Amino acid sequence: MTGLPSDNHLPDNQVAAARARLAACFDVWSAGDFDLSLCPVRGVLDHLGDKWTTLIVIVLALRPHRFSEIRRAIPDISKRMLTQTLRDLERDGLIARRVFPTKPPSVEYSLTALGQSLLEPLTALVTWAEASRPAIEAARTAFETAEAAVP
Amino acid sequence: MTGLPSDNHLPDNQVAAARARLAACFDVWSAGDFDLSLCPVRGVLDHLGDKWTTLIVIVLALRPHRFSEIRRAIPDISKRMLTQTLRDLERDGLIARRVFPTKPPSVEYSLTALGQSLLEPLTALVTWAEASRPAIEAARTAFETAEAAVP
DNA sequence: CCGAATCCCTGTCGATACTG
DNA sequence: CAGTATCGACAGGGATTCGG
Numbered sequence: 001m002t003g004l005p006s007d008n009h010l011p012d013n014q015v016a017a018a019r020a021r022l023a024a025c026f027d028v029w030s031a032g033d034f035d036l037s038l039c040p041v042r043g044v045l046d047h048l049g050d051k052w053t054t055l056i057v058i059v060l061a062l063r064p065h066r067f068s069e070i071r072r073a074i075p076d077i078s079k080r081m082l083t084q085t086l087r088d089l090e091r092d093g094l095i096a097r098r099v100f101p102t103k104p105p106s107v108e109y110s111l112t113a114l115g116q117s118l119l120e121p122l123t124a125l126v127t128w129a130e131a132s133r134p135a136i137e138a139a140r141t142a143f144e145t146a147e148a149a150v151p
Numbered sequence: 152m153t154g155l156p157s158d159n160h161l162p163d164n165q166v167a168a169a170r171a172r173l174a175a176c177f178d179v180w181s182a183g184d185f186d187l188s189l190c191p192v193r194g195v196l197d198h199l200g201d202k203w204t205t206l207i208v209i210v211l212a213l214r215p216h217r218f219s220e221i222r223r224a225i226p227d228i229s230k231r232m233l234t235q236t237l238r239d240l241e242r243d244g245l246i247a248r249r250v251f252p253t254k255p256p257s258v259e260y261s262l263t264a265l266g267q268s269l270l271e272p273l274t275a276l277v278t279w280a281e282a283s284r285p286a287i288e289a290a291r292t293a294f295e296t297a298e299a300a301v302p
Numbered sequence: 303c304c305g306a307a308t309c310c311c312t313g314t315c316g317a318t319a320c321t322g
Numbered sequence: 323c324a325g326t327a328t329c330g331a332c333a334g335g336g337a338t339t340c341g342g
Contacts, residue, residue, distance in 0.1 A: 018212075018274035023212075040280045044283075048196055049199060051314090054192075061173050062173070066323085068323065078315080083325060093291075104324085105323060119173065120165055120275070121272065123169040124272035125199075125272040127172065127272070128195075129196075140243065203335095217304095218304060218305085231305090256304060257303065
């Protein structure tokens with residue numbers, strides 16, 4: 001692998017600012033009962049960790065989709081999980097559900113303003129993941145060769 | 152490509168940029184086998200969705216911690232999960248593990264440069280979650296009263 | 303003090319079949 | 323077309339115990 005050019009010159013008041021904010025958050029969280037379910041971040045992260053949530057958000061970010069359109073866009077998802085994930089997102093106000101009373105009923109899902117506001121941090125994460133992929137893969141192989149050397 | 156006159160009165164070019172980037176990503180993903188395990192984003196998101204990963208990252212963002220210090224900082228975590236999550240993070244090169252050969256052995260964990268670079272997008276997400284909490288909670292209660300009205 | 307191995311319960315997800 | 327209901331498989335993760 002190539003030398004890591006971007007890793008050397010380091011932080012960035014941005015990192016410091018991020019750390020400061022996280023410190024404040026952590027302070028608040030640990031002040032209370034430390035009940036994770038109370039933390040709004042947990043709810044968000046749990047959802048993003050769900051297998052399909054982010055994918056659906058991304059699909060709906062492109063344009064509104066109908067139920068079957070999403071299924072076609074994400075072939076591996078089952079009806080069950082699609083319905084469930086869609087409900088969760090609707091429940092949290094991230095997506096809107098419009099029913100058209102046509103003969104074969106059709107339903108359109110779209111991002112709400114709140115859902116659109118999620119795109120920015122989500123994109124930041126996606127961008128980071130892609131940019132960091134080489135480093136992560138390098139770390140993984142390094143880790144595995146290291147553990148293979150010690151047994 | 153967008154002719155969407157959606158509901159937004161906050162149509163930032165940021166949202167448009169985010170959507171464009173996500174569209175590009177989605178394009179690439181769906182071009183291949185759509186194998187989710189190949190997607191670097193999945194690996195990242197799955198980890199963040201894990202129950203303890205983000206918390207540990209935040210704790211280590213404050214300053215390096217020893218094993219037992221982390222346990223004290225996050226009382227609810229078990230030794231098992233702490234060890235496991237720490238190893239996963241180390242494997243991905245996000246944290247570093249230093250062993251001190253003191254009389255009772257002690258181990259210090261700290262964020263690597265790569266791990267620090269995660270703080271920025273992570274903080275963006277945390278900030279979003281906190282800012283959106285009122286809206287999400289309002290949506291939830293609205294949703295519940297709505298479903299209570301149509302049983 | 304740190305971590306690996308075992309047991310077991312729980313929630314989550316997939317496949318299938320059925321309603322409006 | 324859109325959604326629900328039920329079942330079974332599987333993995334996440336908590337408690338405990340043993341090893342360095």
